[in-house]
Amino acid sequence: MVIEIVRIGQRLVRDDRVTTHVALVSRAFGAQRIFMTEVNPEIKDTLEKINKTWGGDFVVEFIDKWKTIVKKKKEENFKIVHLSMYGENINDVQENLRKEENLLVVVGAEKVPREIYELADYNVGVGSQPHSEISALAILLDRIQKGVQFEKEFPNAKRKIIPTKNGKNVLVKETRD
Template identity: 90%
Template sequence: MVIEVIRIGQRLVRDDRVTTHVALVSRAFGAERIFMSEVNPEIKDTVEKINKTWGGKFEIDFIDKWKSVVKKKKEENFKIIHLSMYGQNINIIQEELRKEENLLIVVGAEKVPREIYELADYNVGVGSQPHSEISALAILLDRIQKGKQFEKDFPDAKRKIIPTKNGKNVQVKETRD
């Protein structure tokens, strides 16, 4: 399964941290790429540093127009999932989503254009109360993959967290720089 994410919109100043977390959750929960518009370019630097230290090849692509990316992905046989509080409940639709091979997940910031609801193959909600788009993305990615995204190691990692009952254990790979 190929999973990519597109972040549409950004509330100025407030969303730098939120958008960074959308990217980090996308990366940590198994997506391969995120498309972003209207964002602080430092977010890409942050994620590249995370990749360098913690491994992986997660990519950030800056875009001008979200609609052209969504339409192109549809042509490439991606199913478009729009995260929305008003969509079908994740508990009802998750089995169907697991059968898809290529997914583009739309994560909005401010009011999402009505057209997204129409372009999406699935409008999915994770609850019926106001909540963070970060939490919705994490829940969706986890439900789609049934936790299997956490069973793989990130390639070229210089650091790896070793799960422990108490304390912290971080394995540091020695490198010659």
């Protein structure tokens, strides 16, 4: 399954950290790419540093218009999943989502345009109470992949966490530059 994310909008200053966390969750929970509009370019630098240290080839791509990428991905046979508190309950749609080959998950910041509800193949809610888009994305990605995203190794990692009951254990691979 190919999973990509598009982040629509950003509340200036306030959302730099939130958008960074949306990208970090996307990467850690198995997405291959995130498209972002209206963001601080330092977010891309942060994710590139994470890839270099912790491995992987997650891609951050800046776009001008969310609608262009959504329509392009629809043409490429991606199903569009819009995360919304007002969507169908994830418990009711997760089985269908697991059957899809390509997903583009839309994560809004501020109020999203009405049009996204109509362009989406799935409008999905993870709960009916106010919550963060970061938690909603993590829950969605985990539910549709059943946790297997955590079993994969990130290629070219210089550091790897070794699970331990107490304390911290990080394997640091020697590199010769």
